Amino acid sequence: MKKVITSAVVLMMLGTVVSCKKDANTQSSVSTDTLATVLPKDSTVAPKTDSVKAVASTVATLEIITKNDEKYPHDIKLFEDKSFAERVKKLVGKEYDVMLKNFNVEGPIVSDNGIYKLHGCKQHDCPGYATYIYYDSKNDNLNVSIDKDGKITDFAEKGKITVSEALKTK
Structure with missing residues (x-):
């Protein structure tokens, strides 16, 4: 009987995680509260958190950029956001520290049709070292x-994200 109950709980949790993943892909904003799984107090089954963390991380990155249109990266502490910083570090690799050091003079976050642009450059040498970050919120790219x-x-x-002429000039 205990095996049957344990199996039912595991299947229910798996269904919840799969359901949450599907919802995250079809909605532009998912609360991390909907990703929580509540287990009975006497349950010996540990919740599977890897998938939940991945979905929550994606949502967090999306929100730190999309909810702060027209704000400056420094004002919202963009590079202190763990999920954003980890994705950028993974993407640019060894260039990350130099890029971050030279992201002094910033423009605000701007967008056009779901594509967001961030710009930062080296103080007193803006054309010499400049960084552009683009985020496609529809494709999480x-x-x-x-x-x-x-x-x-x-x-x-x-x-590569296709950037409109309107966004390039913002």
């Missing part, structure tokens, strides 16, 4: 472009 004295290096998570 992050791109970083680093311009060092005219030599541009592009980094893309899921392919």
Whole structure:
């Protein structure tokens, strides 16, 4: 009998996690509260948290950018947001520390049709070292472009984001 109850609880949790993943892909904003699984006090089964953390991380990155349109990255402490910083670090690798050090002079977060742009450059040498970060909220795709004295290096998570002329000029 105990095996049957334990199996039922495991299946219920798995269904909840799969359901949450599907909801996260179809909605633009999911509360992390909907991702919690409540187990009976006497349950010996540990909740599976890997999938839940991945979905919550994606949502957090989406929100730190999309909910702060027209705000400056420094004002919202963008690079202190763990999920955002981890994705950028993973994307640019060894360039991260230099990029962060030279992200002094900033423009506000701007957007056009679900694509967001962040810009920062080196103080007193803005054209010499500039970073552009693009986020496609519809496809959860992050791109970083680093311009060092005219030599541009592009980094893309899921392919290059097509940026409109309107967003380029903002």
